[in-house]
Amino acid sequence: MTADVSPSRQDGPRARLLALDYRVFDAVASRHWPGADRFLPRLSRSANHGLLWFGTAAVMAATGTPRARRAAVRGVASLALASATINTLGKRSVRRARPLLDTVPLIRQLKRQPITTSFPSGHSASAVAFATGVALESRAWGAGVAPVAGAVALSRVYTGVHFPGDVVAGAALGAGAAFAVRGLAPTRGQLPAPGRPRPEAPALPGGEGLVLVAESGARAGERARALRAVLPLAEVITCAPDDLSAELEKAAGRARALGVCGGDGSVNAAAGVALRHGLPLAVLPGGRPDHFAYDIGVEETRDLCRAVEEGGAVAVDVGRFSSPDGTPEEDRTEGIFLNTFSLGVLPETVRRSDRWARRLGDRPAAALAALRTLRSKPAPMSAEVRGRRRPLWLLFAGNGSYHRFGLAPGRRLDLADGLLDVRAVHGGRTPGVRLLAAALAGSAVRTPVQAAVRLRSLRVDDIGPGTVAAYDGELTEVQGALLLDKLPEALTVYRPLPAIG
Numbered sequence: 001m002t003a004d005v006s007p008s009r010q011d012g013p014r015a016r017l018l019a020l021d022y023r024v025f026d027a028v029a030s031r032h033w034p035g036a037d038r039f040l041p042r043l044s045r046s047a048n049h050g051l052l053w054f055g056t057a058a059v060m061a062a063t064g065t066p067r068a069r070r071a072a073v074r075g076v077a078s079l080a081l082a083s084a085t086i087n088t089l090g091k092r093s094v095r096r097a098r099p100l101l102d103t104v105p106l107i108r109q110l111k112r113q114p115i116t117t118s119f120p121s122g123h124s125a126s127a128v129a130f131a132t133g134v135a136l137e138s139r140a141w142g143a144g145v146a147p148v149a150g151a152v153a154l155s156r157v158y159t160g161v162h163f164p165g166d167v168v169a170g171a172a173l174g175a176g177a178a179f180a181v182r183g184l185a186p187t188r189g190q191l192p193a194p195g196r197p198r199p200e201a202p203a204l205p206g207g208e209g210l211v212l213v214a215e216s217g218a219r220a221g222e223r224a225r226a227l228r229a230v231l232p233l234a235e236v237i238t239c240a241p242d243d244l245s246a247e248l249e250k251a252a253g254r255a256r257a258l259g260v261c262g263g264d265g266s267v268n269a270a271a272g273v274a275l276r277h278g279l280p281l282a283v284l285p286g287g288r289p290d291h292f293a294y295d296i297g298v299e300e301t302r303d304l305c306r307a308v309e310e311g312g313a314v315a316v317d318v319g320r321f322s323s324p325d326g327t328p329e330e331d332r333t334e335g336i337f338l339n340t341f342s343l344g345v346l347p348e349t350v351r352r353s354d355r356w357a358r359r360l361g362d363r364p365a366a367a368l369a370a371l372r373t374l375r376s377k378p379a380p381m382s383a384e385v386r387g388r389r390r391p392l393w394l395l396f397a398g399n400g401s402y403h404r405f406g407l408a409p410g411r412r413l414d415l416a417d418g419l420l421d422v423r424a425v426h427g428g429r430t431p432g433v434r435l436l437a438a439a440l441a442g443s444a445v446r447t448p449v450q451a452a453v454r455l456r457s458l459r460v461d462d463i464g465p466g467t468v469a470a471y472d473g474e475l476t477e478v479q480g481a482l483l484l485d486k487l488p489e490a491l492t493v494y495r496p497l498p499a500i501g
Contacts, residue, residue, distance in 0.1 A: 021163045021164055024164045025164055029160060030103060037105065037107045040108070040151065041109075041158075043155050044110065044155035044159055047126065047127060052148075052152070053076070053126060056130070057072035057075055057076050058072075066299050067137065067300070070138075071133075071138040071142070075129075075133040077133065077181045078132060079174075081177040081180060082128075082129035082174045082178075083122065083125070086120065086122045087122070094117070096163075096166070098161060098162075099163055101160045109159060109160055118162055118163060119169060120166050120169035121162045121169070121170035124153040125174035125177070126174060127174065128153065128178075129173075129177045129178050131145045131148075133177075136179075136187050137187050153167050198312075201311050201492055201494060203308075204256065205233075206232055206234075206309070207230075207231025207232065207234025208233035209257060210282060211235045211252075211255035211258060212235070212259030212260065212284065213247045213248050213259065214261035216238050216239060216241070220262055223284050223285070223301055227304065234308075241266075244266055253277075256279075258282070262286050263288050264289050264291055264338070264472040266287060267293065267338060268337065268471070270283075271338055274491060275318065281494070282304055282493075283298055283493060283494070284301065284304050292339055292472075294411075296495045297495045297496055298495060304494060306497075307494040312496055313492050313494050313495060314416075314495050315490075315491070315492055315493075317415060317418060317486045317489060318337075319337040319338065320335070320337075321333070321334065321337065321484050322334040323480065323481060338472055338491075340470075340472065341469065341470070341471045341484060342469065342470050343395040343463070343478070344393050346394055346396070392425065394424065395424050396423045396424070397458065398420065401413075401417055416488065419456060421454055422451075422458055424452075456486065457483065457484060458484045458485075459481065459484075461481045462480070463478055463481070463482060464479065465479045466479065
């Protein structure tokens, strides 16, 4: 049963606020808005238990863009914090009775009336928390979600289940929850721009002088068409993955800047060509994974187009793996990596994932491959690292230092720090437990399970024949000795210039 608590016996500012709250509630209850009598109650019910917002988050994540996925995750996390705070503290702190429904038309009233106390409004808190969390990550998505969140908050008064003050308090709590989540996991806009220093790169108005080679495929093709629409003077070539290297070499002969649209493996191939020809590289994410493009700040086509036209660029280090001097020619191995190089269970997982990706999709294949690799309990790799021989499940080297910010995933803030982020997971009988413990420990942390250190170079000796190495999602076989080092600030890559002011 709902009840009314008259403010007539109260004195001072609190009495005036309560009186205002009642007057606004009565004004909303007595006002008729065309179409709202059916729409707002339905909208209010759709937000029960956060279902409306979980559905919205799913739609955002399904778009496939990194910014939309991050915004969806941030929105859900903000909602979860707001809901937990409301249910554990808010409802128990102020036990305010629900409004009387005498002045609320029957058509507006919810079929199932809430039985919890009125202050604050949980629906409003969840709606504003989700909308604010989304907006902090993506203004465009936030602008789309905000009107819906406002309508949900309004519906709580319109249907008679909350006073306006309950809604305002819930909205304030929801916004606070979103900012609290941002404090734990900063948005990309809060973090320093990745990479330094800023080298000279030609500004190409309209894309004149840019030759971009794109992998054939729906996502890369869509991105390439979008780039051509913004940069009509750019030359865009689409080719099969097997022809990518040859097309890049041809393009480099007539380009002022070499471009590539694809995943990290394609970017690796383009980087090698750009280094040989002394060309700046334009990277447009169009495959999976796209870690390098995202770390330099290029997520959407418009990011790259703006950088190319303005001449915004950054010099980045290039990781290198090679056989030491004196290695017989037939046993020599060499290559570059822009993201990571690894030995052990990770390359085996990548190999299995590649085998199943066409049938299952990238992410299910990766999950199944990881499970199969750990369940098979392969023998740990044996190698000598820094003069000490030991069994290893994993040897990982990142091109640049990877960081974590609270609950945020690891990323690189400086792609020209001259360091390799090296982590080694020691051998043992339980690879799954050890790898999980190493992942939770994060980077630059020494534990009995893993060694984490940042070095300028690393030599690994006595690698067994047929050992598989993974670099930027590609695979190769290595054996004997291997030297990992860096080419400092060797590659110029286009990236958007930071906004001024």
